[in-house]
Structures are given as C-alpha cells and as structure tokens.
Amino acid sequence: MGLSRLAALHGVATSYSPSPDVTVSVPDDTVIAVLAALGVDAGTPADVRKCLAAAESRSRLLPPTVVVWAGEPLPPALAGLPPGSTVTVEPEPSGPPGHPVGRPPAPLSMRARAAAPAAPPPTTAPGDAAEGSTDVPASDAPGAPAAQDSAPAPLPAWWIPPPHGVHRMHVRTPDNRRATATLVAAPARVPQPPERTHGFLVQLYSLLSARSWGMGDLGDLADLAGWAGRSIGSGFVQVNPLHAAVPGEPTDPSPYRPSSRRFPDPVHLHIESIPEYGHVRDRAALDDLRQDAAALSEAVLNKGALIDRDAVWELKRQALELVVQVPLTPGRRADYCDFLAEQGQALEDHALWCALAEVHGPDWHTWPEALRDPRSPGTARARSELLDRVDFHCRLAWLTATQLAAAQRAAEDAGMGVGIVHDLAVGVHPAGADTWAQQEAFAHGMSVGAPPDAFNARGQDWGLPPWRPDVLAATGYAAYRGLLRGLLARAGALRIDHVMGLFRLWWVPEGRPPTDGTYVAYDAEAMLAVLVLEAHRAQAAVVGEDLGTVAPGVREALSRRGVLGTSVLWFERDWEGDGRPLAPEKWRRDCLATATTHDLPSTAARLTGDHVTLRHRLGLLTRSLEEELTEDATDTAEWLALLARLRMLPEGDGDEEAAVRAVHRFLRRTPARMTGVWLPDTVGDRRPQNLPGTWDQYPNWRLPIADPEGHPVTLEEITASPRLHALMEVLRPRKPRTAPPGERRP
Numbered sequence: 001m002g003l004s005r006l007a008a009l010h011g012v013a014t015s016y017s018p019s020p021d022v023t024v025s026v027p028d029d030t031v032i033a034v035l036a037a038l039g040v041d042a043g044t045p046a047d048v049r050k051c052l053a054a055a056e057s058r059s060r061l062l063p064p065t066v067v068v069w070a071g072e073p074l075p076p077a078l079a080g081l082p083p084g085s086t087v088t089v090e091p092e093p094s095g096p097p098g099h100p101v102g103r104p105p106a107p108l109s110m111r112a113r114a115a116a117p118a119a120p121p122p123t124t125a126p127g128d129a130a131e132g133s134t135d136v137p138a139s140d141a142p143g144a145p146a147a148q149d150s151a152p153a154p155l156p157a158w159w160i161p162p163p164h165g166v167h168r169m170h171v172r173t174p175d176n177r178r179a180t181a182t183l184v185a186a187p188a189r190v191p192q193p194p195e196r197t198h199g200f201l202v203q204l205y206s207l208l209s210a211r212s213w214g215m216g217d218l219g220d221l222a223d224l225a226g227w228a229g230r231s232i233g234s235g236f237v238q239v240n241p242l243h244a245a246v247p248g249e250p251t252d253p254s255p256y257r258p259s260s261r262r263f264p265d266p267v268h269l270h271i272e273s274i275p276e277y278g279h280v281r282d283r284a285a286l287d288d289l290r291q292d293a294a295a296l297s298e299a300v301l302n303k304g305a306l307i308d309r310d311a312v313w314e315l316k317r318q319a320l321e322l323v324v325q326v327p328l329t330p331g332r333r334a335d336y337c338d339f340l341a342e343q344g345q346a347l348e349d350h351a352l353w354c355a356l357a358e359v360h361g362p363d364w365h366t367w368p369e370a371l372r373d374p375r376s377p378g379t380a381r382a383r384s385e386l387l388d389r390v391d392f393h394c395r396l397a398w399l400t401a402t403q404l405a406a407a408q409r410a411a412e413d414a415g416m417g418v419g420i421v422h423d424l425a426v427g428v429h430p431a432g433a434d435t436w437a438q439q440e441a442f443a444h445g446m447s448v449g450a451p452p453d454a455f456n457a458r459g460q461d462w463g464l465p466p467w468r469p470d471v472l473a474a475t476g477y478a479a480y481r482g483l484l485r486g487l488l489a490r491a492g493a494l495r496i497d498h499v500m501g502l503f504r505l506w507w508v509p510e511g512r513p514p515t516d517g518t519y520v521a522y523d524a525e526a527m528l529a530v531l532v533l534e535a536h537r538a539q540a541a542v543v544g545e546d547l548g549t550v551a552p553g554v555r556e557a558l559s560r561r562g563v564l565g566t567s568v569l570w571f572e573r574d575w576e577g578d579g580r581p582l583a584p585e586k587w588r589r590d591c592l593a594t595a596t597t598h599d600l601p602s603t604a605a606r607l608t609g610d611h612v613t614l615r616h617r618l619g620l621l622t623r624s625l626e627e628e629l630t631e632d633a634t635d636t637a638e639w640l641a642l643l644a645r646l647r648m649l650p651e652g653d654g655d656e657e658a659a660v661r662a663v664h665r666f667l668r669r670t671p672a673r674m675t676g677v678w679l680p681d682t683v684g685d686r687r688p689q690n691l692p693g694t695w696d697q698y699p700n701w702r703l704p705i706a707d708p709e710g711h712p713v714t715l716e717e718i719t720a721s722p723r724l725h726a727l728m729e730v731l732r733p734r735k736p737r738t739a740p741p742g743e744r745r746p
Contacts, residue, residue: 002045002048002049002052003028003031003032003042003048005052006035006040006042006048006051006052006055007031007034007035009052009055009056010035010038010040010055010470011469011520011521011522012031012034012035012038012518012519012520012521013026013504013518013519013520013521014026014031014518016451016518016519018451018452018453018549024451026516026517026518027516029509029516030509030512030516030517030518031518033445033446033509033512034443034446034507034509034518034520036445037443037444037445037446037468037507037509038443038468038470038520039470060179061171061173061177061178061179062077062169062171062179062180062181063077063181063473064181064182064473064474064476065181065182065183065184065473065476065477065523065526066078066169066181066182066183066184067183067184067186067525067526067529068161068162068183068184068185068186069186069187069188069529070161070164070185070186070187070188071188072188073155074155074156074159075525077181078159079156081112081171081173082112082173082174082175083112083174084111084112084173084174085111085112085171085172085173085174086109086110086111086171086172087109087110087111087112087169087170087171088107088108088109088110088169088170088171089107089108089109089110089160089162089167089168089169089170089183090104090105090107090167090168090169090170091104091105091106091107091108091162091163091165091167092105092165092166092167093105105163108160108162110158110159110160111158112156112158161185162183162185163185164185164186164187164533164536164537165185165533166182166183166184166185166476166477166481166530166533167182167183167185168180168181168182168183169181169182169183182476182477184476184477184526184529184530184533185533186529186530186532186533186536187532187533187536188532188561189532189560189561189562190531190532190535190536190540190541190542190561190562190563191535191536191539191540191541191562192541192562192673193235193236193417193418193493193541193564193673193674194235194417194418195673196673196675197234197235197236197417197418197673197674197675198233198234198235198668198674198675198676198677198731199228199234199235199236199237199238199416199418199421199674199675199676199677200224200228200234200236200237200238200676200677200678200679200682201238201594201597201598201676201677201678201679202216202224202237202238202239202240202678202679202680202705203216203239203240203255203598203689203701204216204217204218204220204221204239204240204242204268205240205255205307205309205701205702206307206680206689206703206704206705207220207221207224207679207704207705207715207718208220208297208300208301208704208705208712208714208715209223209714209715209716210714210715210716211270211272212293212297213271213290213293213296213297213312213315213316214293214296214297214299214300214307214308214311214312214315215267215300215307215309215312216715217268217269217270218268218269218270218273218400218403218404218406218407219270219272219273219403220270220715221237221239221407221420222403222406222407222410222411223410223715224237224715224719225237225407225410225411225414225416225419225420226410226411226413226414227414227719228414228416229411229413229414229415229416230414230415231719232725232728232732233415233732234416234728235416235417235418235674236411236416236417236418236419236420236421236492236493236674237411237416237419237420237421238420238421238423238493238495238543238592238676239420239421239422239423240255240256240423240598241255241256241258241261241422241423241424241425241497242255242264242265242268242404242422242423243255243258243259243260243261243263243264243265243425243428244258244259244260244263244264244265244266244350244354244432244433245258245259245265245267245309246258246259246362246429246431246432247259247313247357247362248362249310250309250310251309251310251313252429253307253309253700253701253702254690254700254701255423255425255701256425256426256497257425257427257428257429257462257463257464258425258428258429258432259353259362259428259429259431259432259433259434260350260353260428260432260433260434261424261425261428261434261483261487262346262350262433262434262482262483262486263347263350263397263400263433263486264397264400264401264404265400266316266320266396266397266399266400267309267312267313267316268400268403269316269320269396269399269400269403270403271316271319271320271323273403273406274323274399275329275332276323276324276326276328276332277319277323279326280322280323280325280326282322285318285322286319286322289315289318289319292315293312293315296308296311296312296315300704300712301704301712301714302712306699306702306703307702307703307704308702309702320392320396320399321392324392324395335398335402336395336398339397339398339401340394340398343397343486346437346482346486347394347397348383348390348394349374349433349436349437350393350397350433350437351389351390351391351392351393351394351397352374352379352382352383352386352390353374353432353433353436353437354389354390354393354433355386355389355390355392355393356371356382356386358389359386362431362432363431364431364435364436365431372436373439374436374437374439401489401490404420404490405489405490407420407490408420408490408491408492411492412492416492418492418493418541418674419491419492419493420490420491420492420493421491421492421493421494421495421543422487422488422490422491422493422494422495423494423495423497424483424484424487424494424495424496424497425497426448426462426464426497426498426501427448427462427464427465427466428464428465429463429464430444430447430463430464430465435465438479440468440471441467441468441471441472441475441479442465442466442467442468443465443466443467443468443507444465445509445510446465446466446507446508446509446510447461447462447463447464447465447466447507447508447510448462448464448465448466448501448505448506448507448508449461449462449506449507449508449514449517450462450506450514450548450549451506451514451515451517451519451549452514452515453548453549456693458513458514458515459506459508459513459514459515459517460514461508461513461514461517466505466507466520467479467480467522469520469521469522469523472522472523472526473523473526477526477527477530480527480530481530481534484530484531484534484535485534485537485538488534488535488537488538488540489538491538491540492540492541493540493541493542493543494535494540494541494542494543495542495543495544495545495592496531496542496543496544496545496563497545498545498548499544499545499546499558499563500546500548500549500550500551500554501522502522502524502527502528502531503521503522503524503527503551503554503557504519504520504521504522504551505519505520505522506518506519507519507520524557528557528558528561528563531561531563532561532562541562541564542562542563542564543563543564543565543566543592543674544558544563544564544565544566545566545597546558546565546566547566547568547571547597559588559590562590564590564591564592564673564674565588565590565591565592566591566592566594566597567587567588567591567592567593567594567670567672568594568595568596568597568600569593569594569595569596569639569663569666569667570595570596570600570606570635570639572587574586580638580642581638581639581642583642584646584666584667584669584670585669585670585671587670587671587672588671588672589671589672589673590673591672591673591674592672592673592674592675592676593667593670593672593674593675593676594667594675594676594677594678595660595663595664595667595677595678595681596678596681597678598688598689598690599688599690599692600688601688602678602680602681602685602686602687602688603660603663603678603681604656604660604681604684604685604686604708605686605687605688606636607636607640607656607659607660608656608686609629609632609633609636610686611632611688612625612628612629612632613625613629614688614691615628615691616628618691618694618697618698619697620691620693620694620697639663640653640659640662642666643659643662643663643665643666646666646669648662648665648666648669649662656684656708657684657723657726657727660681660684660727661726661727661730664677664727664730664731665730667731668730668731675731677727677728677731679705679718680705680706681727682718682721682723682724682727682728683705683706683707683708683713683717683718683721683723683724684707684708684723685705685706685707685708686708686710687703687706687710689701689703705718
C-alpha cells in the first residue's frame, strides 16, 4: 500500500488496463526503478515510509507551474488562494529570445479578497499588458465551484489577465506564506487550418530530383511545395522529422531516433542554393564533389542502390567545408549574428557536441569524464580549443534554418494555406546531443515504449529516454518550450508523433522487457498550454498522431484545444457497433484523414495483399500465410464494397488505380479538415518506407519513391505522372494555375 501511494504521488502507475475488462499489475521492481529515475529512493520498506512521509508532509502554496487559459475560469491553485493574498505577475520580456524589445513590462499586482458581486471578464484584449498596480475585490469566494451551465464562469474581478506568455508569479498570503511559480497564460485553442484542404505526405529523403545529391533535400521540398500549390491547389506538404541525426558508421537512418530534436540536420541542405556556393574559389573540388553526388543519385535511381545517408553527408560535408571559407556579406553576417543571439546557449551546446563527437565519437557516455558534463571546466577548455569547429556547426544550423524558411515561403507564395508540416519525433537517442546538453531533464536508465496489446504481445521498447515530468514542471517547461519554438518558427503546422505522450508515456527500465514497463503521467494541462501558446505565436496548426492505444479523455482534451487528430481509413470502423467500415459522414471533422502513413503499407500494397506476402517472406507472420491473406482480403473486400455502394468505384473490380482513386474519393467525402495523400501512392509504389518489427531484414528509411514495378522515380517524373494527375483530380478543389503535362492552358 505504501509503495502504491508513493507511486501515485509521483504519477507512476502500479497497474494498467490494456482493454476495458482487463487490469494488469505492474511489478514492484519496475515501480521502484521508475521512482529511482525520478529521484525517489523506494528500495526498501523503510525508504518507502521515509519518502512517503516527506511527500505527504510537504505543503506547497502553488505547484511549480500554473496554467491559465484565455476566457476560462482560474485553476484551483489560484481560485483557492486565501482571501487577502497578494499576487504579483512579472510578464516575460517582449520580442524574440535574445532580442527583448523596450523596457521590461510592468508587473501586474493583484489581491484576492472575500466575495463580492460578480463582474464580467475584463475587456482587455489578449496580449495587452496592464500597467501599474490593481487592488480590487474578488468576484466570488476563493475555491467556489464553477457554474455548470454552458456559459463559462466569470473571472474574479481581482484577476488581471496577463498577456499570452510564460511569466513569473509571486504569491504572499496574509499569514506571510510565500510561493513563486511559472505562470503559462495561453490562448484557448491553436490556430486552425483553412476549411477543407489537401496535401502530400512524404519522407523527404525518398524524394530525389535530377539535381539531388543522392537523397531528397530542402531544395526538392521547396520545389514540390511550389508545384503542388500552384498546379493542383494543395494546401500543405507534410514531411518526416528533419532533426539532427547521431553520426555513426552507419548512421541510424530512422528520422524518429535523432541526436537532437532542437536543430535540423544539415544533410538536408541543397548545397547549390547557399549564396556563398557560387563564390568558392576551388571550383575543381566542387565539380568533383558534384560528379560524385551525381553518381550516388544514378546508383539509387537506376542501379538498385539504397539511399546512403552517410555517403551523401560525406560529400556535402566536404562541400560545406569549402563554402564556409567564403566570407559572409555584411547583410548575411548580420543575419547570422541574429541567429546566434536568438538560439543562444542551446545552439552553442549543440554545436559543441557535434565538434566533440568528431573527436571522441558519437556516444558522450564514452567521452573523457571531464567532457561528459557540458558545464565542466574541461568542457569549457574544449570549447575554446574547438572554436572553429563549433562555429562550423553553428553555421550549418543557420544555413539549414534559412532553407527551411525558404521552403515555407515557397509554399506560401504558391498559395498554400498551411505550407510545410514538420514532424516532431517522440524522443531522442540516448547518446545524442540533447541528452548531453539537457542531462537533468531526462530520466536516464529508462526508455519510452508501448505496453503489450492485441497487435504486439511483447510490447515495444523504442530506445528513447523520456523527459522527467518533475524537472519539466520545476523549470517552467523551458526545454519543451524551446523545442516547440524552434520547430514552429519555420513551419506552417506541426505534427506530433505519439501525441498521447503529452499525457503519459510507457517507461521501460533499462535491461527489462517492455512487458515490465509502466505508465508515468505528465501534467497534460501544462504540456497542452505550452503547445497552444507556441503554436499561437507561430500561427501554426497542430496535428496529433493519436493512433493505437489512447486513454479515455485524451482525444477530447486535444480536440478542445484545437489539436487535430489523425484518421487512417483502414482503422476507421464502427468499433462500438457492428465493426464495419465507418461511413464517411461519421468521421470526425477535426483530423487529418489519410489512407496510410510511413509505418503502414501503401494503398496499392494494401489493396493487392502485397504487404502480407512481404511480411511472410521476412518471417514476420504469426499465423499461416493462407490465414493472413484470407483475413486481409475480407477486410479489403468490405471497404471496396462500401466504395461501390457509395458509387465511388465506377470502374468496378480489378482496376488497382481506380480503387486507389476511390479510396481518396471516400476521404474527400468525409468532413476531415485536412486530407493527406501519401506521395508514393500517386505513382503506385508498393513498398513501405518502414516495416515495424524489422531492422536488417528490410531497408527501412532508405528507399526512393518508386513505380508499381519498383523502379525509382524522380520528382520531375512524379509531377508529370498521368497517374498522379488522375488521382489528384479527385481532390482538387479548384482549377490549376498551370496546365497538367501535355495540356495547354486556354
């Protein structure tokens, strides 16, 4: 009982329910290990009693972080303050990080008092800071319950809504108790995408053009966005995470296990678009590198080679070493200096990790002991010794950021209502830059994963150390805020992988199987408030990947804050009724609707059953091939029958291209705000980009987009594909601004 109580106080689950009628107890050893990762010693019964007594005797006037939502009642932490308490809010400086504008905003001073006649919410516009000091009666007794009707409870008259932002709040009670907390003042919802828009989903590395250096790059992304917006009226392009990878031999090709989520990987740079490229003196060296890059692309496109990220990076690194020798123009130098100021310590740490990794290898746990602490004197000396390499990596981060911004501008200039949708991975590599620079924020010795379920009886271990919820709260979610701000700065929208992680994550102690993990809760109110605030600042929409096991209330909480969900056609069935495919009008509105994702079979493979035979060849099936094919064919037949009944398949059975178009006609019929088309589907690609459960058995994350026969196709060939244009005609809401291939505009 004591261990369970102690675990509950720290948000650690001692049981979980994989299905409504099943409850599984978590092993005590797991609970003890997870508590230890949170800094709580529960190794013996005496330790448990000691920690429990300390936790229960601890009384906080305020939690470390408090959230207030625009236009909504105050949280209990504020509404329940004793009458006469003084509340002072110090608003955060205005202007971007590193460049505060003007004098610091005046503090907001308030005093909670006893009940008085109710007053309507203040008319101060969101974002307008009040000046000076205010001392007025409270509109209702502290702690009084909110009204239960549809109208929100009025704010107490003593409360002065602060501007949207992250502020410091100080409270002093009449009996002289004091508390300081971070105050997150957030808008009620994230910005929404335009009504009914469609776009492409693509793994950028797989999108090679005639000018690529062996893999797709940011120049190709800008080109795709410009063409899609102008030619077929697309509203967005969603890409895989472009986070910085952990260098290695070979580098882990998965974009979902990066070194850092805070900075993009310069392997995505389009080298020729860098302004200094044209002024490199050693043209012969550049020409040789370009010839080698052309050979890499030729091997991928025409000789059956896989995308070789390490080979691509080696060529680009050599080219960039030449490019950075070119002096920046005054304007470019000023822009670079601004970038350094805005990014501050975070960029310096990231660049230093990159420089140290060049010398000591990519796993900081194996570095000399003095360098394992980013704030040690030894690390400071190394920074001075590696100053040129640190600047090199800072420069690459800036160059990549400028090309990300250029891709978003290209999308906006092409008329896209959203633009580039970036992807936030659920975590980072345990040996990478983020875990080194932010060691105190991570639960070392733990890994994020998933519990056993109907699809995976052994559970999953993703090899990603989780953030500590207690440290996030104590620091005002600074690491999380910085991460989101950086990603959203050059995005039209953000996709969050495994968005349920804002509420809870499955922690697996190191050395234990995923079945021996447990859930650890996060302050979802704070996590959502920071997300909504940063999305509001960037005027960007947010899409949450909410597939798989979702706890009750999670989708409702996300929807309330304007976070769109993800609906995949093959999973949308009437699970609470007859289990048949869900009719289009019954789909939810606030979602991105799609036929597939990077972890699922392409639509053509799903329709033909190729995905089942692929898993059979790799030995991944748990039943006979005949059983799997029969079940898959039954599932597909039910969907095709629905499409036929809805008159979306006029061509009848047996026409694969027509069936793919019918699937997307169906998606268009749903009320979904965003419809995503998997770019490989437009040319009939049958190969998945990632096959979960495999490592060396399948070339995950290394395949170019290909036609039905598996022949790679370039960006130029994709955009000229009659198959693509026939498919997109199903979704196109307006006439194209440029003519499709082979046609002239009237």
